[in-house]
Amino acid sequence: MPVLVITGTGTEVGKTVVTAAVAATALAGGRSVAVLKAAQTGVRPDESGDAQEVARLAGPVTAAEVARYPEPLAPWTAARRAGRAPVRPEEVAEAAGKLATEHDLVLVEGAGGLLVRFDAAGGTLADVAGLLGAPVLLVASAGLGTLNTTELTARELLSRGLELTGVVVGSWPGSPDLASRCNLADLPEVAGAPLLGAVPAGAGSLPPAAFRSAAPHWLAPCLRGSWDADAFRRREGP
Secondary structure, eight states: OOEEEEEESSSSSSHHHHHHHHHHHHHHTTOOEEEEESOEESOOTTSOOHHHHHHHHHOSOEEEESOEESSSSOHHHHHHHHTOOOOOHHHHHHHHHHHHTTOSEEEEEEEEETTOOOSTTOOOHHHHHHHHTOOEEEEEOSSTTHHHHHHHHHHHHHHTTOOEEEEEEEEEOSSOOHHHHHHHHHHHHHHTSOEEEEEETTGGGSOHHHHHHHGGGGBOGGGTOOOOHHHHHHHHOO
């Protein structure tokens, strides 16, 4: 798995923190890691973006971006309003491929959901995954409404012949409600792929050393962690 594409069921579901957890776990296993943000929006040139946040939390990763736009909008809208060239899926795939020649693992983080548009032609992160032949990790929210967006994303990946590695809950609440607890069983069912982790709410606010120490306990063995889905369901489920 030299390249892993990380997308979400929408915005603000915890993609960056999950990306950092995957990176930290890989680093703890002795792997070299690069993180590529396909299109960073809503950040000024002098501010840290998502890739830099991953590096802050996870440790010594190579952090890179393909493009950056100042307004917090979908990449194509942000590029158009800024009068700048949009991101093309081919550019993202080329950048990821170059990083893959120098690193054991490249994590490509999208913006928003799978089908958020990069350019006027309708290029998306799904196209990037297709060009790379890379598996996709889906970050989902915990509570009510997540089953619909998870299944829609999974169906789109399936229709394109793309591999869905699994689903990670991006922000597991300290006091989960009934919907969240039931979703532990329902998410893998609607996704047709395993539940591969649950990152605690607020994990991104931990000191970096504490984050790095805890990250492997939030992710399943196929992501080089020690999280056990069955044990978690027994403890947190209804």
